Amino acid sequence: MKKLTAILTAAMLMFTVSACSGESASTSDSKKGTIKLVLKDEDPSNPATKKYFSNLEKALKKDEKLDVKFELVQMPQGNYAEKLNLLLFSGDIPDMIYFQGGDQQIAEQDLLEDLTPYVEKSKHLKSIMEPYNEKRLKNYPYLLWIKPLDLxxxxxxxxxxxxxxxxxxxxxxxxxxxxxxxxxxxxxxxxxxxxxxxxxxxxxxxxxxxxxxxxxxxxxxxxxxxxxxxxxxxxxxxxxxxxxxxxxxxxxxxxxxxxxxxxxxxxxxxxxxxxxxxxxxxxxxxxxxxxxxxxxxxxxxxxxxxxxxxxxxxxxxxxxTDISKESRGIAISSQSKNKDLAFKVLDYMASPRGQMIDRIGFEGEHYKLSGDEIELTEKYYSEWYARFWEPAEFETEKPLKTPLLSKPAEQSAQLARDYYSEDNKVMLTEEASAKWDATENLYKEFSTDVITGKRPISDFEQFAKEWEEAGGAEITKYVNGKMK
Structure with a gap:
């Protein structure tokens, strides 16, 4: 923990010096700048990725008069959360960051921006949020992930x-x-x-x-x-x-x-x-x-x-559905000189024009115009995905000749909504989270051994005792205190 704090403190000092030597976040041009971002599965050398962000730059300039240049970070192969943390600990913190775990320890060092005031003033984004997104943001205001239920x-x-x-x-x-x-x-x-x-x-x-x-x-x-x-x-x-x-x-x-x-x-x-x-x-x-x-x-x-x-x-x-926080999502660095500009991009992606770019792909590849209708191609169904938001309600500029989702996909989404219920998961401290990981590994090993016949189910009480001794008892006490 002390080592992590020292590393992150050094990173903050680096950004402080940088900010003092140049423009501050509050005085930078909120309509022009380079947004450095890291997104899982988006390789800056990939032709599809290049085309996507090139199209987005043009659309932002045309629709919002925003002169944005995107600079994607090349992420090495391997565990994304681990590789991302290595990047951040080095002091190289992009303006916009996609997290899939590991964000809480970064947020606890005040390196992530509180997005609540941005969302409250947004033109489009607040209107596409589901109740569970709103509750997660209230509990943990650093990540946004406007997607359907991930059940x-x-x-x-x-x-x-x-x-x-x-x-x-x-x-x-x-x-x-x-x-x-x-x-x-x-x-x-x-x-x-x-x-x-x-x-x-x-x-x-x-x-x-x-x-x-x-x-x-x-x-x-x-x-x-x-x-x-x-x-x-x-x-x-x-x-x-x-x-x-x-x-x-x-x-x-x-x-x-x-x-x-x-x-x-x-x-x-x-x-x-x-x-x-x-x-x-x-x-x-x-x-x-x-x-x-x-x-x-x-x-x-x-x-x-x-x-x-x-x-x-x-x-x-x-x-x-866990409402304690977004388990994954996009954050904005609190050290960024382009915080306002970065959020304007996120807000634009929630607009009707932004959704057209994000949801249906490239014309001629993923869809084609058939008269006054949009016809999605097989390539769309087999490979396209939204890089940013995916609200349940989405109306295309022209009517869809083919549905956005296949019948089984739409049925699965409807069933997930029909069976919606909320979890009571409690967000743990960083210290408790480390113990939690140890107890989860203990559970995974035991459950696998029971299922595969290596251990009898009669060992369950022994496992429960081992779980408590590994930190489970302390976590249970903490959670019960929070539940009151």
Missing amino acids: KTPVIRSDWFNQLSSSKTLMADPSPENYKAFFKELTEKAPGGGKPKYAITAAGDITEIDSIFNMAFGINQTWLKKSDGTYEYAKVSEKEKAKLQFYSELYKEGLLDQQFATKQWDTKEKAFYDGEAGVITGTNGKVIDIYNGKMTQVNGKEAELTVLPPAKGEFQGYGP
């Missing part, structure tokens, strides 16, 4: 789904037991002449599978209220124990991918397209849209995806 929904190719006799039962009553029966028929039957090796796969751990089953087992929030009025962490509760027992049965019977713990996201998706896995989960909306586009490209129109419901039990849903 994951399970999908299966429709030609397989329609051939299974258990499909109707599952849709009518998606209990964990009926899900298991559905998975069993899927692996035993040969729908479409193929036979998946396993019913469901996941990438690296059980988080994706939890989106189907957690709430059915009564795990509807991060902290569960006990009969005495205090709260316990869901992952050390009896409800979690019952869920892990269920997962271990799926694994033992060959329904859950035997390599789920080491699977990567790309090999998970390949297994789905190749027919090795029957069901995978993906973030509702655009990710399901991409899955659907690739699946139909590989296996034909009849393989269009069917979205499966969340399992139903004590509760039903794809998981609660």
Whole structure:
């Protein structure tokens, strides 16, 4: 902690000297300047990235009279959050920063701008925020991420789904037991002449599978209220124990991918397209849209995806929505000389013109004009994504001849909205967060060992004790204090 503080203090001094030797943030031209930014998955040498930001520069100048030049930071391969923190600790802090973890320790050093007053004065951005965005900003005013709910929904190719006799039962009553029966028929039957090796796969751990089953087992929030009025962490509760027992049965019977713990996201998706896995989960909306586009490209129109419901039990849903803070998003450096200009860019991206640039891609590639209508291409469905905002309500300048999302993608987004519920997750201090990471690693190791049969479920109470000793007891005490 002391080392981190020293590094960040040095970075702040560097910026202070820089600011004193040149223009201050308050006196800089808010309509002209270079915005240095870092965005995950945006390589400045990529032709599509170059074209996107070139188009955006022209649009900002034409529509808003903003003379902006974008300078993208080249990020090395590897863990994005770790590589970003190395960049920031070196004192090289861009004006606009996309975080996917690791932001809290930067914010605690006063290196991120409070965006609340900017949003309040915005022309467009405040009008596209959902209630959960507003609550997150109030709790943690440093990140913005105006996207649909990021809940994951399970999908299966429709030609397989329609051939299974258990499909109707599952849709009518998606209990964990009926899900298991559905998975069993899927692996035993040969729908479409193929036979998946396993019913469901996941990438690296059980988080994706939890989106189907957690709430059915009564795990509807991060902290569960006990009969005495205090709260316990869901992952050390009896409800979690019952869920892990269920997962271990799926694994033992060959329904859950035997390599789920080491699977990567790309090999998970390949297994789905190749027919090795029957069901995978993906973030509702655009990710399901991409899955659907690739699946139909590989296996034909009849393989269009069917979205499966969340399992139903004590509760039903794809998981609660965290409102403590944005888990990822765009921040503005408090040391930037172009804070106002940077926010004007973010605000423009929420405008109708900004949304046209961000949402439908390049004319001639991702869409074409067909008379007075906009026709989206296959390339749009298989590869395009919004770099900035993606509000639920979006009206194009001309009517869409083809829908923005495929039917399965829109259905997944609607189901995520239908099952919306709020989490009670508490934002931890930096010191507590380090202990939290240790306890989460302990849980991941134990849950994987139970599911794969390396440890019996009877060890659950021992695990819960180890979790408390590793910092869980201290965190629980802190959370209960915050809950009052």
